[in-house]
Amino acid sequence: xxxxxxxxxxxxxxxxxxxxxxxxxxxxxxxxxxxxxxxxxxxxxxxxxxxxxxxxxxxxxxxxxxxxxxxxxxxxxxxxxxxxxxxxxxxxxxxxxxxxxxxxxxxxxxxxxxxxxxxxxxxxxxxxxxxxxxxxxxxxxxxxxxxxxxxxxxxxxxxxxxxxxxxxxxxxxxxxxxxxxxxxxxxxxxxxxxxxxxxxxxxxxxxxxxxxxxxxxxxxxxxxxxxxxxxxxxxxxxxxxxxxxxxxxxxxxxxxxxxxxxxxxxxxxxxxxxxxxxxxxxxxxxxxxxxxxxxxxxxxxxxxxxxxxxxxxxxxxxxxxxxxxxxxxxxxxxxxxxxxxxxxxxxxxxxxxxxxxxxxxxxxxxxxxxxxxxxxxxxxx
Amino acid sequence: xxxxxxxxxxxxxxxxxxxxxxxxxxxxxxxxxxxxxxxxxxxxxxxxxxxxxxxxxxxxxxxxxxxxxxxxxxxxxxxxxxxxxxxxxxxxxxxxxxxxxxxxxxxxxxxxxxxxxxxxxxxxxxxxxxxxxxxxxxxxxxxxxxxxxxxxxxxxxxxxxxxxxxxxxxxxxxxxxxxxxxxxxxxxxxxxxxxxxxxxxxxxxxxxxxxxxxxxxxxxxxxxxxxxxxxxxxxxxxxxxxxxxxxxxxxxxxxxxxxxxxxxxxxxxxxxxxxxxxxxxxxxxxxxxxxxxxxxxxxxxxxxx
Numbered sequence: 001x002x003x004x005x006x007x008x009x010x011x012x013x014x015x016x017x018x019x020x021x022x023x024x025x026x027x028x029x030x031x032x033x034x035x036x037x038x039x040x041x042x043x044x045x046x047x048x049x050x051x052x053x054x055x056x057x058x059x060x061x062x063x064x065x066x067x068x069x070x071x072x073x074x075x076x077x078x079x080x081x082x083x084x085x086x087x088x089x090x091x092x093x094x095x096x097x098x099x100x101x102x103x104x105x106x107x108x109x110x111x112x113x114x115x116x117x118x119x120x121x122x123x124x125x126x127x128x129x130x131x132x133x134x135x136x137x138x139x140x141x142x143x144x145x146x147x148x149x150x151x152x153x154x155x156x157x158x159x160x161x162x163x164x165x166x167x168x169x170x171x172x173x174x175x176x177x178x179x180x181x182x183x184x185x186x187x188x189x190x191x192x193x194x195x196x197x198x199x200x201x202x203x204x205x206x207x208x209x210x211x212x213x214x215x216x217x218x219x220x221x222x223x224x225x226x227x228x229x230x231x232x233x234x235x236x237x238x239x240x241x242x243x244x245x246x247x248x249x250x251x252x253x254x255x256x257x258x259x260x261x262x263x264x265x266x267x268x269x270x271x272x273x274x275x276x277x278x279x280x281x282x283x284x285x286x287x288x289x290x291x292x293x294x295x296x297x298x299x300x301x302x303x304x305x306x307x308x309x310x311x312x313x314x315x316x317x318x319x320x321x322x323x324x325x326x327x328x329x330x331x332x333x334x335x336x337x338x339x340x341x342x343x344x345x346x347x348x349x350x351x352x353x354x355x356x357x358x359x360x361x362x363x364x365x366x367x368x369x370x371x372x373x374x375x376x377x378x379x380x381x
Numbered sequence: 382x383x384x385x386x387x388x389x390x391x392x393x394x395x396x397x398x399x400x401x402x403x404x405x406x407x408x409x410x411x412x413x414x415x416x417x418x419x420x421x422x423x424x425x426x427x428x429x430x431x432x433x434x435x436x437x438x439x440x441x442x443x444x445x446x447x448x449x450x451x452x453x454x455x456x457x458x459x460x461x462x463x464x465x466x467x468x469x470x471x472x473x474x475x476x477x478x479x480x481x482x483x484x485x486x487x488x489x490x491x492x493x494x495x496x497x498x499x500x501x502x503x504x505x506x507x508x509x510x511x512x513x514x515x516x517x518x519x520x521x522x523x524x525x526x527x528x529x530x531x532x533x534x535x536x537x538x539x540x541x542x543x544x545x546x547x548x549x550x551x552x553x554x555x556x557x558x559x560x561x562x563x564x565x566x567x568x569x570x571x572x573x574x575x576x577x578x579x580x581x582x583x584x585x586x587x588x589x590x591x592x593x594x595x596x597x598x599x600x601x602x603x604x605x606x607x608x609x610x611x612x613x614x615x616x617x618x619x620x621x622x623x624x625x626x627x628x629x630x631x632x633x634x635x636x637x638x639x640x641x642x643x644x645x646x647x648x649x650x651x652x653x654x655x656x657x658x659x660x661x662x663x664x665x666x667x668x669x670x671x672x673x674x675x676x677x678x679x680x681x682x683x684x685x686x
Contacts (some may be wrong), residue, residue, distance in 0.1 A: 029484050029487070030484050030485045030487075032487075033480065033481045033484035034481065034484075034485075036471045036481075037473055037477065037478075037481040038470070040472065040473060040477065041470055041471040044472040044509075045471065045472055071518070183538060211471070215468050215469070216464050216468035217465075217468045217469070217470060219434055219464070219468065220462075220464070220468050220482065220525075222434065222452065223432065223433075223434065223457060223460075223462050224457060224482070224485035224486065225454045225458050225485065226458040226485045227454075288493040363638060378434070379434065379435070
């Protein structure tokens, strides 16, 4: 991928005595002007800009908005009549309870029970004359029902314990570990970022290759005294810049508007994205080598990128997926990017979480590029 | 001095089609050489083999004494290729396009801009190539092929699809390019274009070169009839036949289509003197054979332009 190969131009002395720049300077200027030509073309192509930068952002905004606020065990509870257990709670204890429960007072037991059935309330609570606290809950949301039972059970236990007048023998001090129970934005951002980078790099490489072959730009490049290395490396630089721009926009939007909290070594996402871009470009290169038309290149890329994104946990976690599905997901480069990006962006992962993924992605890129090189054609037959 | 191009027995087959079937020719340095033929004659494939973007199944090619296949970076700066299709980067202006291509040859922006002026696109420099007319795009394509000052220039049907005005402008440009000492190879399916521009032409059909020579020489060799016509109504057809026979004219064909009375003959002198004696010279036209007649005789069929 470096712009040095054996086919460097050796410009002979030519008529007119012009253009006698040194070989080194020439190569550099060809490299940059080619990169610049591609960047300008991309910048001016509104459709491309939309699909590369804005479309993934639309997904982020959409998912970020619909999932905002969910994930907490907050429950709506209707309290029928007086419940001494709640009514007697004061100060911090009461505030703590209000954080997890919204308690609404009602008088009509039958009507309230009906509302629980319909899902307007998650549960109904009342206290019998013998001190028995009765909880009637809906099992529609089992997680919430379980949490509710746990909360009430602990309230009852601590009230019982307090009634004995003795200090508690055991105290539970619990602290949350940063895990998937965090806000969804924490796993959405790395996932969607991975999908965006994959889309940009695969489609970018595949469509460029086919378009250049079809319009004979590829032939022009072949007839110019520049090396294949110059052409490939400038295309790589353009894709890398695109991917890094995508990442920057993503992280800024997610942190500013959706409360994404980055952890310690989040910068490791930069080398990760670079390695992943190379891996995805090699997929695009392969698709572009096989496809004869832009439509075909588009189709092949879509058939690869979309299933890969679903199977790599870009849109939703795969923890509950069957084993065979997980096995498929484990051959996909995006799976590793998403996993490592989650690790370094939101779970405090470090260099050792990123390095093996980076190595694997580069290996993947090398193997696929070698295959694409074999299938590569300068011209349509 | 080595020839600019020498091709020896090149053949290329695509599946069942023998696109190029044993083509040999030589182009001298500084020559304006044309390959003339209908669509599908094998012109483009021959050009691609010469340029070194296709490897011929058989045969040898040398450009400026070097083999163009495999890709030869020493040769590339010395040749310029203009493309049939407008092969430009997307969404770039004319100026950005030529500067980008020029940079591949180590040619700076000044010379690139000068080339743009030279082909008359100075005022179109900021237009996107997608928005340019066919003639403008062709001129840009030629400018891109010339920016690095090549010795040998390949032009593949440069005037196809252009209006008459643009064609003539382009012809002037091509003549200038050749006058500067560059060797130019042109394919065309316009006979008038070959006749006007080329020092020598090869007429090609079914993958073979049928005949090669200077356009004027080819036409002379044809030894075709001259067609003389006057406006109808000056001389009745029967009377004309009588007078011409009496004057001993060799008449290949005589007809009156009510617009003009035409005589085809190998010996125009007696015909013209009969017409002059009869004072029947209104609308006189004498038309010699053209390259088209040569072509039709060689290929034996309608010209499929």
